[in-house]
Amino acid sequence: MADPSTLREAQSLIESQGLRFEPDLDDLVGLYDNGRMVGCGARKGYVLKMLAILPDYQGTSVLGELVTRLTLGGMAAGHDTLFIYTQPQSAPSFQSLNFRLLVTQGPVALLEHGPGLEAYLGDHAAQIAPGQNGAVVINGNPFTLGHLHLVETAAQRVDRLYLFVVREDRSAFPFDVRFRLAQEATTHLENVVVLDTSRYAVSAGTFPSYFLKRLDEVAMAQMGIDVRLFAQRIAPKFHITTRFVGEEPHCTTTAAYNQVMSEVLHEHAIQWVEVPRILAGGSPISATRVRQAFIDNEIDALKNLVPESTFEFLRSAPARPIADCLRSC
Amino acid sequence: MHIRRKASSGTMQSSDLMVTVEPSDLLQIEIESTVKKQFEHLIRAQITATLEHLGVTTGRIQISDRGALDYAIAARIETAIRRASEE
Numbered sequence: 001m002a003d004p005s006t007l008r009e010a011q012s013l014i015e016s017q018g019l020r021f022e023p024d025l026d027d028l029v030g031l032y033d034n035g036r037m038v039g040c041g042a043r044k045g046y047v048l049k050m051l052a053i054l055p056d057y058q059g060t061s062v063l064g065e066l067v068t069r070l071t072l073g074g075m076a077a078g079h080d081t082l083f084i085y086t087q088p089q090s091a092p093s094f095q096s097l098n099f100r101l102l103v104t105q106g107p108v109a110l111l112e113h114g115p116g117l118e119a120y121l122g123d124h125a126a127q128i129a130p131g132q133n134g135a136v137v138i139n140g141n142p143f144t145l146g147h148l149h150l151v152e153t154a155a156q157r158v159d160r161l162y163l164f165v166v167r168e169d170r171s172a173f174p175f176d177v178r179f180r181l182a183q184e185a186t187t188h189l190e191n192v193v194v195l196d197t198s199r200y201a202v203s204a205g206t207f208p209s210y211f212l213k214r215l216d217e218v219a220m221a222q223m224g225i226d227v228r229l230f231a232q233r234i235a236p237k238f239h240i241t242t243r244f245v246g247e248e249p250h251c252t253t254t255a256a257y258n259q260v261m262s263e264v265l266h267e268h269a270i271q272w273v274e275v276p277r278i279l280a281g282g283s284p285i286s287a288t289r290v291r292q293a294f295i296d297n298e299i300d301a302l303k304n305l306v307p308e309s310t311f312e313f314l315r316s317a318p319a320r321p322i323a324d325c326l327r328s329c
Numbered sequence: 330m331h332i333r334r335k336a337s338s339g340t341m342q343s344s345d346l347m348v349t350v351e352p353s354d355l356l357q358i359e360i361e362s363t364v365k366k367q368f369e370h371l372i373r374a375q376i377t378a379t380l381e382h383l384g385v386t387t388g389r390i391q392i393s394d395r396g397a398l399d400y401a402i403a404a405r406i407e408t409a410i411r412r413a414s415e416e
Contacts (some may be wrong), residue, residue, distance in 0.1 A: 061342050061343070065340070066340040098362070
Protein backbone atom coordinates (compact mmCIF):
# COMPACT_ATOMS: atom_id res chain seq x y z
CA MET A 1 0.00 0.00 0.00
CA ALA A 2 1.06 3.56 -0.67
CA ASP A 3 3.17 5.49 1.81
CA PRO A 4 1.57 8.35 3.78
CA SER A 5 2.89 11.14 1.54
CA THR A 6 1.57 9.44 -1.61
CA LEU A 7 -1.77 8.95 0.10
CA ARG A 8 -1.88 12.65 1.00
CA GLU A 9 -1.02 13.60 -2.58
CA ALA A 10 -3.84 11.36 -3.86
CA GLN A 11 -6.22 12.75 -1.28
CA SER A 12 -5.59 16.36 -2.25
CA LEU A 13 -5.93 15.51 -5.96
CA ILE A 14 -9.24 13.73 -5.29
CA GLU A 15 -10.53 16.60 -3.16
CA SER A 16 -9.42 19.20 -5.75
CA GLN A 17 -11.85 17.54 -8.17
CA GLY A 18 -14.80 17.98 -5.82
CA LEU A 19 -14.72 14.36 -4.64
CA ARG A 20 -14.38 12.98 -1.14
CA PHE A 21 -11.47 10.75 -0.12
CA GLU A 22 -12.53 7.37 1.29
CA PRO A 23 -9.66 5.58 3.01
CA ASP A 24 -11.30 2.15 2.60
CA LEU A 25 -9.41 0.74 -0.41
CA ASP A 26 -7.43 -2.30 -1.61
CA ASP A 27 -5.47 -0.67 -4.39
CA LEU A 28 -4.45 2.87 -5.29
CA VAL A 29 -2.76 3.94 -8.51
CA GLY A 30 -1.31 7.32 -9.39
CA LEU A 31 0.01 8.66 -12.66
CA TYR A 32 2.83 11.22 -12.62
CA ASP A 33 4.04 13.84 -15.04
CA ASN A 34 7.38 15.43 -14.14
CA GLY A 35 7.10 14.19 -10.58
CA ARG A 36 3.59 15.56 -10.08
CA MET A 37 0.57 13.30 -9.59
CA VAL A 38 -1.81 14.22 -12.40
CA GLY A 39 -4.32 11.39 -12.02
CA CYS A 40 -5.24 8.72 -9.52
CA GLY A 41 -7.85 6.10 -8.80
CA ALA A 42 -8.59 3.34 -6.32
CA ARG A 43 -10.23 -0.06 -6.03
CA LYS A 44 -12.05 -1.67 -3.13
CA GLY A 45 -12.91 -5.29 -3.91
CA TYR A 46 -14.68 -5.24 -7.29
CA VAL A 47 -15.53 -1.52 -7.09
CA LEU A 48 -13.35 1.15 -8.71
CA LYS A 49 -13.58 4.56 -7.12
CA MET A 50 -12.13 8.02 -6.68
CA LEU A 51 -10.89 8.38 -10.26
CA ALA A 52 -9.58 11.94 -10.31
CA ILE A 53 -7.62 13.67 -13.06
CA LEU A 54 -6.29 17.23 -13.21
CA PRO A 55 -8.28 19.31 -15.73
CA ASP A 56 -5.31 19.75 -18.12
CA TYR A 57 -5.01 15.96 -18.38
CA GLN A 58 -8.67 15.14 -18.80
CA GLY A 59 -9.59 13.80 -22.24
CA THR A 60 -6.07 12.35 -22.64
CA SER A 61 -4.83 8.80 -22.19
CA VAL A 62 -4.62 9.23 -18.41
CA LEU A 63 -8.03 7.73 -17.66
CA GLY A 64 -7.34 4.66 -19.84
CA GLU A 65 -3.98 4.19 -18.13
CA LEU A 66 -5.45 4.39 -14.63
CA VAL A 67 -8.39 2.10 -15.40
CA THR A 68 -6.11 -0.42 -17.14
CA ARG A 69 -3.94 -0.67 -14.02
CA LEU A 70 -6.91 -0.91 -11.68
CA THR A 71 -8.62 -3.52 -13.88
CA LEU A 72 -5.50 -5.71 -14.09
CA GLY A 73 -5.11 -5.43 -10.31
CA GLY A 74 -8.77 -6.35 -9.85
CA MET A 75 -8.45 -9.36 -12.14
CA ALA A 76 -5.34 -10.52 -10.28
CA ALA A 77 -7.42 -10.31 -7.08
CA GLY A 78 -10.09 -12.52 -8.70
CA HIS A 79 -12.56 -9.85 -9.83
CA ASP A 80 -13.32 -10.33 -13.55
CA THR A 81 -16.22 -7.92 -13.36
CA LEU A 82 -15.60 -4.44 -12.01
CA PHE A 83 -18.09 -1.77 -10.99
CA ILE A 84 -17.74 1.98 -11.10
CA TYR A 85 -20.20 4.32 -9.43
CA THR A 86 -19.88 7.83 -10.74
CA GLN A 87 -21.77 10.97 -11.65
CA PRO A 88 -24.03 10.47 -14.68
CA GLN A 89 -22.10 13.10 -16.67
CA SER A 90 -18.95 10.97 -16.29
CA ALA A 91 -20.62 7.80 -17.58
CA PRO A 92 -19.63 8.33 -21.28
CA SER A 93 -15.91 8.45 -20.35
CA PHE A 94 -16.25 4.97 -18.90
CA GLN A 95 -18.50 3.72 -21.69
CA SER A 96 -15.70 4.56 -24.13
CA LEU A 97 -13.54 2.15 -22.06
CA ASN A 98 -16.13 -0.60 -22.67
CA PHE A 99 -17.91 -0.17 -19.36
CA ARG A 100 -21.65 -0.82 -19.72
CA LEU A 101 -24.19 1.41 -18.05
CA LEU A 102 -26.29 -0.70 -15.66
CA VAL A 103 -28.49 1.92 -14.04
CA THR A 104 -28.80 5.62 -13.35
CA GLN A 105 -30.58 7.13 -10.38
CA GLY A 106 -30.46 10.83 -9.55
CA PRO A 107 -26.83 11.81 -8.98
CA VAL A 108 -25.48 8.27 -9.47
CA ALA A 109 -24.61 6.12 -12.47
CA LEU A 110 -23.47 2.51 -12.08
CA LEU A 111 -21.39 0.91 -14.83
CA GLU A 112 -19.60 -2.42 -15.09
CA HIS A 113 -16.76 -3.95 -17.08
CA GLY A 114 -16.27 -7.65 -17.77
CA PRO A 115 -18.65 -10.61 -18.10
CA GLY A 116 -20.99 -9.05 -15.53
CA LEU A 117 -24.74 -9.12 -15.59
CA GLU A 118 -25.01 -10.92 -18.93
CA ALA A 119 -22.93 -13.82 -17.62
CA TYR A 120 -24.96 -13.85 -14.38
CA LEU A 121 -28.22 -14.11 -16.29
CA GLY A 122 -26.69 -16.71 -18.62
CA ASP A 123 -25.62 -18.83 -15.65
CA HIS A 124 -29.21 -18.79 -14.36
CA ALA A 125 -30.94 -19.36 -17.70
CA ALA A 126 -32.03 -22.86 -16.63
CA GLN A 127 -33.88 -21.48 -13.59
CA ILE A 128 -35.77 -18.84 -15.52
CA ALA A 129 -39.41 -19.85 -15.99
CA PRO A 130 -42.25 -17.99 -17.66
CA GLY A 131 -45.31 -16.95 -15.65
CA GLN A 132 -46.20 -14.48 -12.94
CA ASN A 133 -43.17 -14.89 -10.70
CA GLY A 134 -42.23 -13.32 -7.41
CA ALA A 135 -39.05 -12.34 -5.60
CA VAL A 136 -37.87 -12.15 -2.02
CA VAL A 137 -34.44 -10.74 -1.25
CA ILE A 138 -32.91 -11.63 2.10
CA ASN A 139 -29.61 -11.46 3.85
CA GLY A 140 -30.62 -14.42 6.03
CA ASN A 141 -28.17 -13.82 8.81
CA PRO A 142 -29.24 -16.54 9.70
CA PHE A 143 -32.46 -17.94 8.18
CA THR A 144 -35.35 -17.68 10.69
CA LEU A 145 -38.96 -18.80 10.97
CA GLY A 146 -39.78 -15.20 10.03
CA HIS A 147 -38.03 -15.67 6.68
CA LEU A 148 -39.78 -18.99 6.24
CA HIS A 149 -43.18 -17.39 6.86
CA LEU A 150 -42.41 -14.66 4.31
CA VAL A 151 -41.28 -17.22 1.72
CA GLU A 152 -44.25 -19.55 2.29
CA THR A 153 -46.73 -16.68 2.07
CA ALA A 154 -45.14 -15.35 -1.11
CA ALA A 155 -44.79 -18.78 -2.75
CA GLN A 156 -48.56 -19.33 -2.53
CA ARG A 157 -49.25 -16.22 -4.55
CA VAL A 158 -46.94 -16.69 -7.55
CA ASP A 159 -46.01 -19.31 -10.13
CA ARG A 160 -42.40 -19.36 -9.11
CA LEU A 161 -40.71 -17.59 -6.23
CA TYR A 162 -37.08 -16.55 -6.50
CA LEU A 163 -35.46 -16.30 -3.10
CA PHE A 164 -32.36 -14.15 -3.58
CA VAL A 165 -29.72 -14.39 -0.88
CA VAL A 166 -27.47 -11.33 -0.73
CA ARG A 167 -23.95 -12.31 -1.71
CA GLU A 168 -22.12 -9.50 0.04
CA ASP A 169 -20.20 -10.89 2.99
CA ARG A 170 -20.64 -8.18 5.59
CA SER A 171 -22.58 -10.42 7.94
CA ALA A 172 -21.60 -12.69 10.82
CA PHE A 173 -22.81 -15.75 8.92
CA PRO A 174 -20.79 -16.23 5.73
CA PHE A 175 -22.56 -16.35 2.37
CA ASP A 176 -22.24 -20.10 1.79
CA VAL A 177 -23.86 -20.79 5.19
CA ARG A 178 -26.66 -18.24 4.66
CA PHE A 179 -27.31 -19.67 1.19
CA ARG A 180 -27.34 -23.31 2.33
CA LEU A 181 -29.65 -22.59 5.28
CA ALA A 182 -32.09 -20.81 2.94
CA GLN A 183 -32.04 -23.83 0.62
CA GLU A 184 -32.47 -26.38 3.40
CA ALA A 185 -35.37 -24.51 4.99
CA THR A 186 -37.29 -24.27 1.70
CA THR A 187 -36.81 -27.74 0.14
CA HIS A 188 -40.48 -28.54 0.86
CA LEU A 189 -41.62 -25.63 -1.32
CA GLU A 190 -41.57 -26.88 -4.89
CA ASN A 191 -41.92 -23.51 -6.61
CA VAL A 192 -39.13 -21.80 -4.67
CA VAL A 193 -35.71 -21.34 -6.26
CA VAL A 194 -32.86 -20.01 -4.12
CA LEU A 195 -30.46 -17.73 -6.00
CA ASP A 196 -27.29 -15.83 -5.30
CA THR A 197 -27.63 -12.07 -5.92
CA SER A 198 -23.99 -11.91 -6.99
CA ARG A 199 -23.02 -8.20 -7.24
CA TYR A 200 -26.53 -7.20 -8.19
CA ALA A 201 -27.84 -6.38 -4.75
CA VAL A 202 -26.15 -3.12 -3.85
CA SER A 203 -25.52 -3.03 -0.13
CA ALA A 204 -24.46 -0.06 1.94
CA GLY A 205 -21.21 -1.97 2.46
CA THR A 206 -20.12 -1.77 -1.17
CA PHE A 207 -21.71 1.52 -2.16
CA PRO A 208 -19.07 4.25 -2.34
CA SER A 209 -20.18 7.81 -1.67
CA TYR A 210 -17.07 9.77 -2.60
CA PHE A 211 -18.86 11.56 -5.47
CA LEU A 212 -21.93 12.67 -3.54
CA LYS A 213 -21.86 16.20 -2.24
CA ARG A 214 -23.98 15.55 0.82
CA LEU A 215 -23.61 12.60 3.14
CA ASP A 216 -27.34 12.56 3.89
CA GLU A 217 -27.94 11.67 0.22
CA VAL A 218 -25.87 8.52 0.49
CA ALA A 219 -28.38 6.10 1.99
CA MET A 220 -31.16 7.18 -0.37
CA ALA A 221 -28.88 6.99 -3.41
CA GLN A 222 -27.74 3.49 -2.47
CA MET A 223 -31.31 2.29 -1.98
CA GLY A 224 -32.45 3.88 -5.23
CA ILE A 225 -29.63 2.24 -7.22
CA ASP A 226 -30.32 -1.14 -5.62
CA VAL A 227 -34.05 -1.07 -6.31
CA ARG A 228 -33.69 0.27 -9.85
CA LEU A 229 -31.10 -2.37 -10.66
CA PHE A 230 -33.60 -4.98 -9.49
CA ALA A 231 -36.59 -3.43 -11.27
CA GLN A 232 -34.84 -2.68 -14.59
CA ARG A 233 -32.26 -5.44 -14.95
CA ILE A 234 -33.20 -8.44 -12.81
CA ALA A 235 -37.00 -8.55 -12.55
CA PRO A 236 -37.77 -8.48 -16.32
CA LYS A 237 -35.37 -11.36 -17.01
CA PHE A 238 -36.89 -13.58 -14.31
CA HIS A 239 -40.48 -12.56 -15.17
CA ILE A 240 -40.87 -11.13 -11.68
CA THR A 241 -44.12 -9.22 -11.27
CA THR A 242 -44.28 -9.05 -7.47
CA ARG A 243 -41.69 -8.36 -4.82
CA PHE A 244 -42.46 -9.43 -1.27
CA VAL A 245 -40.85 -7.91 1.79
CA GLY A 246 -41.14 -8.45 5.52
CA GLU A 247 -42.81 -5.66 7.43
CA GLU A 248 -40.32 -3.48 9.29
CA PRO A 249 -41.92 -1.87 12.31
CA HIS A 250 -38.68 -1.31 14.22
CA CYS A 251 -35.71 -0.68 11.95
CA THR A 252 -35.99 2.84 10.50
CA THR A 253 -33.40 2.19 7.76
CA THR A 254 -35.28 -0.80 6.44
CA ALA A 255 -38.59 1.03 6.77
CA ALA A 256 -37.19 3.92 4.67
CA TYR A 257 -35.84 1.37 2.21
CA ASN A 258 -39.25 -0.26 1.87
CA GLN A 259 -40.78 3.16 1.19
CA VAL A 260 -38.31 3.87 -1.65
CA MET A 261 -38.78 0.36 -2.96
CA SER A 262 -42.58 0.56 -3.15
CA GLU A 263 -42.34 3.84 -5.10
CA VAL A 264 -39.71 2.67 -7.58
CA LEU A 265 -41.33 -0.72 -8.15
CA HIS A 266 -44.64 0.99 -8.78
CA GLU A 267 -42.98 3.07 -11.55
CA HIS A 268 -41.88 -0.21 -13.15
CA ALA A 269 -45.28 -1.87 -12.80
CA ILE A 270 -44.01 -4.38 -10.26
CA GLN A 271 -46.29 -5.10 -7.34
CA TRP A 272 -44.91 -4.57 -3.89
CA VAL A 273 -46.35 -6.67 -1.07
CA GLU A 274 -45.48 -6.23 2.59
CA VAL A 275 -46.00 -9.35 4.66
CA PRO A 276 -46.61 -8.89 8.40
CA ARG A 277 -44.06 -10.43 10.74
CA ILE A 278 -44.94 -13.51 12.71
CA LEU A 279 -44.53 -13.45 16.46
CA ALA A 280 -42.86 -15.72 18.97
CA GLY A 281 -43.48 -15.08 22.65
CA GLY A 282 -45.39 -11.89 21.81
CA SER A 283 -42.74 -10.11 19.72
CA PRO A 284 -41.74 -10.33 16.05
CA ILE A 285 -39.13 -12.85 14.97
CA SER A 286 -36.05 -11.20 13.53
CA ALA A 287 -32.53 -12.34 12.68
CA THR A 288 -31.25 -9.86 15.28
CA ARG A 289 -33.26 -11.64 17.95
CA VAL A 290 -31.97 -15.01 16.75
CA ARG A 291 -28.36 -13.84 16.90
CA GLN A 292 -28.90 -12.59 20.46
CA ALA A 293 -30.43 -15.90 21.58
CA PHE A 294 -27.60 -17.70 19.79
CA ILE A 295 -24.79 -15.90 21.61
CA ASP A 296 -26.68 -16.14 24.91
CA ASN A 297 -26.98 -19.90 24.31
CA GLU A 298 -30.74 -19.84 24.87
CA ILE A 299 -31.45 -23.16 23.20
CA ASP A 300 -35.18 -23.31 24.01
CA ALA A 301 -35.75 -19.79 22.74
CA LEU A 302 -33.89 -20.59 19.51
CA LYS A 303 -36.17 -23.56 18.83
CA ASN A 304 -39.12 -21.18 18.56
CA LEU A 305 -37.30 -18.76 16.28
CA VAL A 306 -35.59 -20.81 13.59
CA PRO A 307 -36.37 -23.80 11.35
CA GLU A 308 -34.91 -27.21 12.17
CA SER A 309 -32.08 -26.82 9.63
CA THR A 310 -30.87 -23.52 11.10
CA PHE A 311 -31.21 -24.93 14.62
CA GLU A 312 -29.01 -27.91 13.70
CA PHE A 313 -26.41 -25.60 12.22
CA LEU A 314 -26.36 -23.29 15.25
CA ARG A 315 -25.66 -26.31 17.46
CA SER A 316 -22.83 -27.59 15.22
CA ALA A 317 -19.10 -27.05 15.55
CA PRO A 318 -18.77 -24.74 12.49
CA ALA A 319 -21.16 -22.29 14.21
CA ARG A 320 -18.87 -21.78 17.19
CA PRO A 321 -16.44 -19.33 15.57
CA ILE A 322 -19.47 -17.31 14.37
CA ALA A 323 -20.72 -17.05 17.97
CA ASP A 324 -17.26 -15.94 19.08
CA CYS A 325 -17.17 -13.32 16.36
CA LEU A 326 -20.66 -12.07 17.29
CA ARG A 327 -19.65 -11.76 20.95
CA SER A 328 -16.46 -9.85 20.23
CA CYS A 329 -17.88 -7.41 17.64
CA MET B 330 0.03 -23.92 -27.46
CA HIS B 331 -2.17 -24.63 -24.49
CA ILE B 332 -3.68 -22.17 -22.00
CA ARG B 333 -2.55 -23.39 -18.59
CA ARG B 334 -3.40 -20.41 -16.46
CA LYS B 335 -5.05 -17.04 -16.52
CA ALA B 336 -3.06 -14.27 -18.19
CA SER B 337 -3.60 -10.80 -19.66
CA SER B 338 -2.02 -8.42 -22.12
CA GLY B 339 -2.69 -5.00 -23.57
CA THR B 340 -4.29 -1.85 -22.26
CA MET B 341 -7.58 0.06 -22.34
CA GLN B 342 -6.05 2.86 -24.38
CA SER B 343 -7.56 4.09 -27.61
CA SER B 344 -6.55 1.91 -30.63
CA ASP B 345 -5.50 -0.87 -28.27
CA LEU B 346 -7.23 -3.80 -26.63
CA MET B 347 -6.99 -5.69 -23.38
CA VAL B 348 -6.95 -9.48 -23.64
CA THR B 349 -7.59 -11.95 -20.82
CA VAL B 350 -7.29 -15.67 -21.41
CA GLU B 351 -7.98 -18.54 -19.04
CA PRO B 352 -8.35 -22.32 -19.21
CA SER B 353 -11.70 -23.76 -20.29
CA ASP B 354 -12.92 -27.06 -21.75
CA LEU B 355 -14.49 -25.21 -24.64
CA LEU B 356 -13.35 -22.41 -26.88
CA GLN B 357 -15.20 -19.29 -25.77
CA ILE B 358 -14.52 -15.89 -27.31
CA GLU B 359 -16.15 -12.88 -25.65
CA ILE B 360 -15.82 -9.53 -27.35
CA GLU B 361 -16.50 -6.07 -25.96
CA SER B 362 -15.64 -3.27 -28.34
CA THR B 363 -16.43 0.38 -28.85
CA VAL B 364 -16.79 -0.53 -32.54
CA LYS B 365 -18.59 -3.82 -31.93
CA LYS B 366 -21.55 -2.98 -34.15
CA GLN B 367 -19.42 -2.32 -37.21
CA PHE B 368 -16.47 -4.66 -36.73
CA GLU B 369 -17.29 -7.56 -34.39
CA HIS B 370 -17.11 -10.09 -37.24
CA LEU B 371 -13.66 -8.86 -38.32
CA ILE B 372 -12.35 -8.81 -34.75
CA ARG B 373 -13.62 -12.35 -34.24
CA ALA B 374 -12.06 -13.50 -37.52
CA GLN B 375 -8.71 -12.02 -36.49
CA ILE B 376 -8.85 -13.68 -33.06
CA THR B 377 -9.82 -17.04 -34.58
CA ALA B 378 -7.02 -16.86 -37.16
CA THR B 379 -4.45 -16.00 -34.46
CA LEU B 380 -5.63 -18.86 -32.21
CA GLU B 381 -5.42 -21.28 -35.14
CA HIS B 382 -1.95 -20.07 -35.98
CA LEU B 383 -0.88 -20.71 -32.37
CA GLY B 384 -2.64 -24.09 -32.25
CA VAL B 385 -4.99 -23.06 -29.44
CA THR B 386 -8.23 -25.06 -29.50
CA THR B 387 -9.70 -24.47 -26.04
CA GLY B 388 -9.82 -21.60 -23.58
CA ARG B 389 -11.84 -18.59 -22.60
CA ILE B 390 -10.72 -15.47 -24.46
CA GLN B 391 -12.13 -12.13 -23.32
CA ILE B 392 -11.27 -8.94 -25.10
CA SER B 393 -12.06 -5.32 -24.39
CA ASP B 394 -11.24 -3.43 -27.58
CA ARG B 395 -11.07 0.25 -28.43
CA GLY B 396 -10.66 0.09 -32.17
CA ALA B 397 -7.37 -1.82 -32.43
CA LEU B 398 -6.04 -2.71 -35.86
CA ASP B 399 -5.56 -6.33 -36.98
CA TYR B 400 -1.88 -6.58 -36.17
CA ALA B 401 -2.45 -5.15 -32.67
CA ILE B 402 -5.16 -7.75 -32.04
CA ALA B 403 -2.87 -10.55 -33.25
CA ALA B 404 0.05 -9.32 -31.12
CA ARG B 405 -1.98 -8.86 -27.94
CA ILE B 406 -3.63 -12.28 -28.33
CA GLU B 407 -0.31 -13.98 -28.92
CA THR B 408 1.26 -12.27 -25.91
CA ALA B 409 -1.58 -13.30 -23.59
CA ILE B 410 -1.47 -16.89 -24.89
CA ARG B 411 2.30 -17.12 -24.47
CA ARG B 412 2.02 -15.84 -20.91
CA ALA B 413 -0.78 -18.30 -20.19
CA SER B 414 1.08 -21.28 -21.62
CA GLU B 415 4.40 -20.86 -19.82
CA GLU B 416 5.54 -23.89 -17.82
